[in-house]
Amino acid sequence: MRRRTRVDKFEDRRRELADAALLALADLGYARTSLRTIAEHTQFSHGLLHYYFADKVELITYCVRRYKEACVKRYEGGVGGAATPSALAEACADGLAAALEEAPLMHRLWYDLRSQSLFEEAFRDDVAEIDDSLQEMIWRNVRAYAELAEAEPTCTPPEAYALFDGLFQQALQRHIVGAEDALDDLRRGVRKLFPRLVS
Amino acid sequence: MRRRTRVDKFEDRRRELADAALLALADLGYARTSLRTIAEHTQFSHGLLHYYFADKVELITYCVRRYKEACVKRYEGGVGGAATPSALAEACADGLAAALEEAPLMHRLWYDLRSQSLFEEAFRDDVAEIDDSLQEMIWRNVRAYAELAEAEPTCTPPEAYALFDGLFQQALQRHIVGAEDALDDLRRGVRKLFPRLVS
C-alpha cells in the first residue's frame, strides 16, 4: 500500500515531466531543446530533471516511449464500422488527415526523432517499436479494405506502411509551411492508395 | 583575369570546406556537428570557417545547396534506354537501390536536414528546391513508364514522389540498422509501384 503510492507518485511525476518535455521538443526540435528549456515548460527547476531521470538520454527515450503510448492508444480504435471499401478508405483518409491537423507539431517531432535514431543508437529500439505499431495500424486497414473488396493485398506490410508514411510525411511538410491543400491532397492520396494495394 | 582567379580561389575553398562539412554532417548528424568538428575534417583550423562563411547557418545552407548540386547531377542522366515498361521500372529500381547502397550516410543526412528544415526556417528554401528536383526526377520516370506502357499516370507528381520517397526512406532506415534484405525489398517495391501509378 505505502510502497504502491510512493512508486506511483514517482511514475506520475515522471510522466508529467515527460509530457512537458514533449511539448518543448515539439516546439523546438531535438537539436535545440536543452534540459533547461524543458524545465521552463514545467513549474519546477532544472535540477529536478536529474532527480527523476538519470541523464538526458533517459529522459528523451522515456519521452519517445510516452509518445508511443499516446500514439497506439489513438490508433488502436481503428475504423471498425465501414460497409464498403471506399467508405473504409475514406474513413482512414479522414483519420490520418485529422491526426495531422490536430497535432502537426507532434508529428513533426516524430519525424525528427526518427531521423535522430539513425544517428543515436540509444533511440533506435523505441523508434522501431513505434514504427512497428504504426505499420500494424496501416496493415489492419489494408487487410480490412481487401476483405471488403473481396480481394487480396498485393503488397507486404512494410511496403504498405512505407507508402502511406510517404504520403503522410509530405502532407505534414506542406501543412507546416502553410500549404492549404495539403490536408485535402493527403485525403485524396490515401483514398487512391488503397485500391492500388489489392489484387 | 586576375580578379577572376581570386574569386575562383575563394569559391573553390568554400566548396572544399563545404565538402568536408558534409562528411562531418553525414557522420554525426546536424544536431551533433559543431564548427570545430567540421574543422577537424579539414586541414585547417576552426577560425578559418568564419573567414569563408559569415556564420554557421550560412555554412550549413551552403552545404545543403552543394549537396543538391551533386544530387541533381547524379539523377539528371535518368534512365534513357529502356524499351519496355518493366525494363524501365527495373532500371529505376536498380538506380535507387544503387544510390542508397553507394552513399547511405549522405541520404541519412538528407532526411536529417529535411527534418531540421521543419524547425529552422533558414533551411526551408534550399530543402524545398532539392525536394522539387527529386520530384521532377521521379515524375520523369513515371511519365516515361506510362508512355512505354501506352497508358496515363493516375497520380500527381507530388503524390508519386511521396510514395517513392516513402519506400526509399524505409529502405534507408532498414539498411542502416543492418537489414540485409532492405535493398532487395526496395527494388521490389519500386518495380511494383510503377504499374500501380498508371491507368
Next chain:
DNA sequence: CCGCCGTTTGGACGAATGTCAAGATTTTCT
C-alpha cells in the same frame, strides 16, 4: 629586398550546455 594583401592561426570571450551535490522544503510515518 621590402611591403602589401589575401590567407590562416590560435587563443580568447561570453553564453549555454549536461551534470552534480549540498542544502532547503515538504511530505510521511510513528
Next chain:
DNA sequence: AGAAAATCTTGACATTCGTCCAAACGGCGG
C-alpha cells in the same frame, strides 16, 4: 509533534559552443 524520508531548489563545475580578433604566415609586385 517530531523524526525520517521524500521531494525540490539553488548554485556551482567543467565543457563545449559560436563568434571574434590580433597576430603571424606567404606569395607577389615594386
